Amino acid sequence: MPASARFHRLQQHQHLLVRPPVVVRTVSRRLTLRVRPRAAALAFDVELGDGAIQPASSKLLVSAPTQKPVVSTGREKVRDQKKRELQAAANGPIIMVPKPLPSVLITHTGGTLGMDPIASYEPDVDGKERLKGGGTFKGTLGPGDMLNNLLNVVPELNEFANLHLKVAYNKDSSRVGPKEWVELAKLLHNNRKHYDAFLVVHGTDTMAYTASALSLMLLGFRKPIVMTGSQLPLAKPRSDARQNLIDAITCATSYFNPPHVQLQEVAVCFGGQLMRGNRAQKVNASNYQAFDSPTYHKLALLGVEVDWQARYLLQVEGGSDPRTAYGDLVERGVKGVILEAFGVGNMPDLPQQGWLPWLKSQRKKGLQVYLSSQCTEGALNPELYRSGQVALSMGVEAGPRMTPECAVVKMMQCLRYPAIPLGVPLAGEM
DSSP states (O other), X not given: OOHHHHHHHHHHOTTXXXXXXXXXXXXXXXXXXXXXXXXXXXXXXXEOTTSOEEOTTSSOEEOOOSSOOOOOOSOOOHHHHHHHHHHHHHHOOOEEOOOOOOEEEEEEEESGGGSOTTTTEEEOTTSOEEEOTTOOOOTTOOHHHHHHHHHHHOGGGGGTOEEEEEEEEEEOGGGOOHHHHHHHHHHHHHTGGGOSEEEEEXXXXXXXXXXXXXXXXXXXXXXXXXXXXXXXXXXXXXXXXHHHHHHHHHHHTGGGSTTXXXXXXXXXXXXXXXXXXXXXXXXXXSSSSOEEOXXXXXXXXXXXXXXXXXXXXXXXXXXXXXXXHTOOTTTTTOOEEEEEEBTTTBOOOSGGGOHHHHHHHHHHTTOEEEEEESOSSSOOOGGGSHHHHHHHHTTOBOOSOOOHHHHHHHHHHHHHSTTSOTTSOSSSOO
């Protein structure tokens, strides 16, 4: 039987015996197929040209070239050999190497998902289980223990990403407030450069509050922060935690898998729905679909497939429309903003870019705006550009430059005492 026929039958029927070694030479590497007997069948090792052995159980796939492979039978003419190598390189072999997984940080903050399922529940008069005293939390919960618990119950998480876990705190979410919001925001900010996506495990009672706080504190974060939790502890037989975790990491890593949807905001994933974090509300205390987004469209619905509503995702790349990125700030209770413009105080001025129409609308509603710059040096002269001139004519204030920290504090002071001029120096701050 010719070598090409033997090689073809080897590919189609791996139980057939061929005379080893069969060598396929390419321009860059040499692949040697070696036959190794095993039980009732044969296993095939792949030897790379550098001497490394790829075992038969590996995921490395080698497709056979269509032309006649080169059998190592001794010395051959260099010209003919190079011709065969070029043909082999053009037609194969093809090595399928799995792409690296994204890196995801799971941040645990407490909530029902991590409760002790035995100590947290007691039987009621009807024999049914009920939550006892708000649940029991292990005060010394360690990242390694928590991650091991998650992966033991939900091993599928490893298929989506390389996972790391940090415990921000371990509390009943009713005890979570501004102090914890700042702590969590700092943890996420400090790890932003090290991970592709973030998954936050949180209690359901105040998850919408924390999601709203993070969305406002981490403007421009540009990476997915997906919050989830559960109605029953992870270790309970009928817990919704397992599915919520899988759904949440599916959404968090969506950019790395088809259809490559880029989520760049704080979101809540719960009960098969992905919602914008600052639009989510807990609407049901006992149903697995505990959250809803009554004032905005769902970002995705998770069933057999993930039905992404991409047109409703927050777009925060450069040049984004503030009408979409920030919306109606006055309606949400914001009274003042520090707007850091380009250079000397310039900003996009085309109507379709939205900045000037958005400023006009917000100023009419009473929003106080102080115009600053993203640059740390140089004078602030917004009147040099049309956008700056229009902004000043709307009543936007832009005195000498202040640090962002001082501008925020002075804005607070001026909102409390309107007679204090925002753009006039008082204590050497300008």
